[in-house]
Amino acid sequence: MTEAALPLVLRGVSYAFGEGELRRPVLRAVDLEVRPGEIVLLTGPSGSGKTTLLTLIGALRAMQEGSCRVLGQELAGASEAQRVQLRRRIGFIFQQHNLLGFLTARQNVAMALELAPGRGERERLAEAGRMLAAVGLGDRGESMPDQLSGGQRQRVAVARALAGRPGLILADEPTAALDRQSGGEVVRLLRDLARQRGVAILLVTHDPRILDLADRIIAMEDGRVVPAPQADPVRTG
Numbered sequence: 001m002t003e004a005a006l007p008l009v010l011r012g013v014s015y016a017f018g019e020g021e022l023r024r025p026v027l028r029a030v031d032l033e034v035r036p037g038e039i040v041l042l043t044g045p046s047g048s049g050k051t052t053l054l055t056l057i058g059a060l061r062a063m064q065e066g067s068c069r070v071l072g073q074e075l076a077g078a079s080e081a082q083r084v085q086l087r088r089r090i091g092f093i094f095q096q097h098n099l100l101g102f103l104t105a106r107q108n109v110a111m112a113l114e115l116a117p118g119r120g121e122r123e124r125l126a127e128a129g130r131m132l133a134a135v136g137l138g139d140r141g142e143s144m145p146d147q148l149s150g151g152q153r154q155r156v157a158v159a160r161a162l163a164g165r166p167g168l169i170l171a172d173e174p175t176a177a178l179d180r181q182s183g184g185e186v187v188r189l190l191r192d193l194a195r196q197r198g199v200a201i202l203l204v205t206h207d208p209r210i211l212d213l214a215d216r217i218i219a220m221e222d223g224r225v226v227p228a229p230q231a232d233p234v235r236t237g
């Protein structure tokens, strides 16, 4: 596969916070490639730069050095308008599900389709219902977030992230607030649905319990990508 067809290609990405004497490098010449349908887990100690990397890739902060191509868009030198456009083509999942408490599960998912051209409210809600069924919550569409368990809320977040038909999903500690069983279920579901749709996933985690769900594990240390211990090849999925 040519580089241009990959959902994510980073070359020599460096980033620093602060200026002058206070300048503190956080990312140092990071190279990374992710293929369509692949799930890559990003691990490493606190402060090693994982979240900074994820926010650069998610076009949530401006690049400083190197090249970062996301879904065909080069982010080095990209305008704010280009970054906004790109963000709409990425699915985000956070540690806290970030659902709106005053909307039903189905309305929360439908929100991700708000910008889909030519779709009316009815069609968006129908599509949201289909996505909820795909995550096993077909009968909970009218529930409010606080009527759902933590694992169910995170499954709604998975449905919302996939509903916008992204080419890439970025997830930051999606299992941090979940027990072992629901954490594993949520990530397995996310992986399987993303694979079927050819969506790549880059997932930051400290959770050793989900490492065996990865196609590939990479580790960061002090702003660099270092060889990571690969998970047990006996796959659970």
Ligand SMILES: Nc1ncnc2c1ncn2[C@@H]1O[C@H](COP(=O)(O)OP(=O)(O)OP(=O)(O)O)[C@@H](O)[C@H]1O
Pocket: 017, 018, 026, 044, 045, 046, 047, 048, 049, 050, 051, 052, 053
């Ligand atoms: N807005 C900021 N201003 C200054 N320094 C920052 C800022 N955001 C992060 N940092 C610093 O950059 C370094 C990397 O932070 P980052 O959040 O990317 O690490 P991380 O690997 O995601 O850590 P964790 O696993 O704890 O979330 C840390 O030393 C952090 O203190």
